[in-house]
Amino acid sequence: MLGPALVGVAFLVLPLAGLLLRAPWGSLGRVLATADVASALRLSLLTATLATALSFILGVPLAWLLARSQFPGVTWLRALVTLPLVLPPVVGGVALLVAFGRNGFAGQYLDRWFGVTLPFSTAAVVVAEAFVAMPFLVVTVEGALRSADQGFDEAAASLGASRMTVFRRVTMPLIAPSLVAGGVLCWARALGEFGATIVFAGNFPGRTQTMPLAVYLALESDPDAAIALSLVLLAVSVLVLVALRDRWLHSSLFR
Amino acid sequence: MSADPVQGLGFDATVRRGDLTLTLDIAVPPGEVLGVLGPNGAGKTTLLRALAGLTPVSTGRIVLDGRVLDDAATGQFLEPAQRPVGLVFQDYRLFPHMSVLDNIAFSARSRGAGRTRSREQAASWIDMLGLGALARRMPAQLSGGQAQRVALARALAGEPALLLLDEPLSALDAGTRLDVQAELRRHLGQFSGPTLLVTHDPVEALVLADRLLVLENGAMVQQGTPASVARRPATDYVARLVGLNLYAGRAEGDQVSLPGGGGFVVPDHGQHGDVLVSCRPASVLVSSRDNGAQAPTGWSARNSWAGTVAGLSMLTDRVRLDIDATPSVLADVTAASVAELGLAPGVAVWVSVKATDLDVYSSLAP
Numbered sequence: 030m031l032g033p034a035l036v037g038v039a040f041l042v043l044p045l046a047g048l049l050l051r052a053p054w055g056s057l058g059r060v061l062a063t064a065d066v067a068s069a070l071r072l073s074l075l076t077a078t079l080a081t082a083l084s085f086i087l088g089v090p091l092a093w094l095l096a097r098s099q100f101p102g103v104t105w106l107r108a109l110v111t112l113p114l115v116l117p118p119v120v121g122g123v124a125l126l127v128a129f130g131r132n133g134f135a136g137q138y139l140d141r142w143f144g145v146t147l148p149f150s151t152a153a154v155v156v157a158e159a160f161v162a163m164p165f166l167v168v169t170v171e172g173a174l175r176s177a178d179q180g181f182d183e184a185a186a187s188l189g190a191s192r193m194t195v196f197r198r199v200t201m202p203l204i205a206p207s208l209v210a211g212g213v214l215c216w217a218r219a220l221g222e223f224g225a226t227i228v229f230a231g232n233f234p235g236r237t238q239t240m241p242l243a244v245y246l247a248l249e250s251d252p253d254a255a256i257a258l259s260l261v262l263l264a265v266s267v268l269v270l271v272a273l274r275d276r277w278l279h280s281s282l283f284r
Numbered sequence: 285m286s287a288d289p290v291q292g293l294g295f296d297a298t299v300r301r302g303d304l305t306l307t308l309d310i311a312v313p314p315g316e317v318l319g320v321l322g323p324n325g326a327g328k329t330t331l332l333r334a335l336a337g338l339t340p341v342s343t344g345r346i347v348l349d350g351r352v353l354d355d356a357a358t359g360q361f362l363e364p365a366q367r368p369v370g371l372v373f374q375d376y377r378l379f380p381h382m383s384v385l386d387n388i389a390f391s392a393r394s395r396g397a398g399r400t401r402s403r404e405q406a407a408s409w410i411d412m413l414g415l416g417a418l419a420r421r422m423p424a425q426l427s428g429g430q431a432q433r434v435a436l437a438r439a440l441a442g443e444p445a446l447l448l449l450d451e452p453l454s455a456l457d458a459g460t461r462l463d464v465q466a467e468l469r470r471h472l473g474q475f476s477g478p479t480l481l482v483t484h485d486p487v488e489a490l491v492l493a494d495r496l497l498v499l500e501n502g503a504m505v506q507q508g509t510p511a512s513v514a515r516r517p518a519t520d521y522v523a524r525l526v527g528l529n530l531y532a533g534r535a536e537g538d539q540v541s542l543p544g545g546g547g548f549v550v551p552d553h554g555q556h557g558d559v560l561v562s563c564r565p566a567s568v569l570v571s572s573r574d575n576g577a578q579a580p581t582g583w584s585a586r587n588s589w590a591g592t593v594a595g596l597s598m599l600t601d602r603v604r605l606d607i608d609a610t611p612s613v614l615a616d617v618t619a620a621s622v623a624e625l626g627l628a629p630g631v632a633v634w635v636s637v638k639a640t641d642l643d644v645y646s647s648l649a650p
Contacts, residue, residue: 184377186364187336188442190394198390202381 045263052260053253060257068235069243070261076151076239077219080158081166084215087159088166089208093196095167096174107171114164121160122228129156129229153230154237158219166215173207174200210273217269221262290350292316293446293478297344297356299327299334305342306330306502312478314349319493319510320482323521326499328482329374332448335480336371337364348446349477365394370444374451376435378423384434385410385419391442409441413471429460436471447472447479453488465491486525490514498522516645517562528562529613532647535559540644546610548637549587550644560647565604567641568615572625573632588636593629596622603627609635 223241230237247255306327333339345355389406506518517523523530538552591609
């Protein structure tokens with residue numbers, strides 16, 4: 030057992046170690062300071078944050094619905110909502126294009142009625158990232174809502190609090206750690222999104238070219254820049270792990 | 285259906301929750317503390333949940349001060365948040381992320397008062413209940429007794445017309461319980477609306493309640509003043525609770541025969557038919573049956589019978605014997621008697637009771 034286990038460790042660790050060993054430490058600052066890289070970094074941070082915000086606005090009520098209601102078909106709805114977790118992101122991108130493309134079944138009305146064209150815009154990046162990342166938030170928050178003690182909600186209701194007040198002043202604060210964890214997971218996933226973004230939003234520097242896309246492109250022309258960008262994403266991942274370490278170490282994330 | 289009382293609480297309904305069906309018709313006038321006693325699963329908590337609006341009634345209605353809270357026939361249902369009902373949960377359910385002050389201010393805040401105004405109101409409740417030193421603490425920093433008082437303050441701060449207490453003292457240790465009990469009694473005395481106090485502690489019920497209601501299996505089995513319930517229990521559960529021996533039998537003049545065998549000679553008040561016979565364990569005399577010793581004389585012969593000690597347990601100042609016999613009986617003796625008579629499990633004894641120590645009453649009137 031020990032042999033394969035050690036090989037397993039090596040398999041996971043060696044590539045990352047290689048990244049560190051091959052990193053152009055001397056020129057790291059210069060590479061990251063180039064205009065393209067800086068704009069990709071800025072765009073990534075902006076879109077991942079907006080996608081996380083969108084996920085909170087839509088995902089938290091959705092998690093509440095899944096956790097607290099018992100209408101028939103809720104199981105199916107839950108499966109549907111979590112589908113993007115296992116769906117290849119490229120497929121998600123194609124699906125978004127079919128739905129919200131200029132000639133898509135929803136996109137044509139966006140275009141006709143509001144003059145809004147989503148694909149290949151920064152907004153498309155946000156939509157693609159949210160599509161892929163929101164289920165992480167929904168699953169985490171739903172699990173927390175399920176295991177939360179509904180007795181506090183009852184107590185709040187008995188004290189005259191409306192449903193909205195209960196939700197805002199009792200339910201949400203009590204699951205705050207899970208909201209943070211779900212938000213961080215969602216943000217990290219959005220930051221690393223590649224497949225859906227490149228299909229739905231394309232690869233336009235300064236507009237839709239996020240960090241992962243820039244890494245992919247740089248690999249052809251400037252491997253050092255690709256490694257430098259990868260290091261930044263690796264650092265972000267490590268930070269996320271540190272932020273979530275209590276949850277990883279002490280409990281299963283998806284309770 | 286009984287007429288709706290204009291003042292106080294009227295509950296005449298059936299409530300289903302899980303496997304339990306609670307059917308009850310009661311009225312509680314303003315200012316009265318109704319103690320609700322019963323074993324686990326009797327429907328005590330279900331009753332409170334129905335009153336608070338957390339579980340709707342299946343049939344019948346609930347009326348408070350002339351206002352319908354729930355009516356299965358007309359479909360009227362007042363949401364929990366709309367009901368003027370204060371509920372103190374068994375586990376208190378203080379919001380763990382709010383200070384004591386904000387917990388107590390929660391109700392006013394929820395009903396639309398601003399933060400400052402709610403806190404001022406809460407502060408006056410805090411003063412009234414002597415919780416001043418705790419205002420800024422978080423619930424996790426409170427002792428059990430303190431948490432209980434905060435929970436009561438939080439419920440009272442909503443200025444309810446009906447107060448519900450679910451085993452308010454059960455989470456406290458024995459020492460704290462006496463203090464909090466005395467204080468709770470004072471606060472209940474000041475509350476002007478009806479109060480329902482669910483408990484399975486007979487002492488708590490006797491001390492705090494004006495009237496007792498005993499529930500078993502979702503139905504009322506007895507109600508009355510604490511004194512009458514304690515003196516004349518109607519079921520084995522109540523008898524055990526108040527520490528009495530209780531037997532159901534048939535009376536014929538001064539003779540009561542028990543269905544399981546055995547019987548008593550009782551004071552003749554001309555009773556006939558189904559009766560209950562109760563006697564205090566302290567009135568039961570225990571004597572030795574070793575080596576063929578005879579039953580003690582000078583007693584009514586019919587009220588002496590043979591038994592075997594099944595168990596002994598120490599009470600504060602005496603020993604309670606559990607004696608296997610026909611009928612079986614609990615007897616309280618002094619520790620000295622235990623030593624003198626060599627009482628131990630398996631020891632043969634005579635059990636005797638004076639006829640005048642037996643209380644005989646009809647089993648029909650709850």
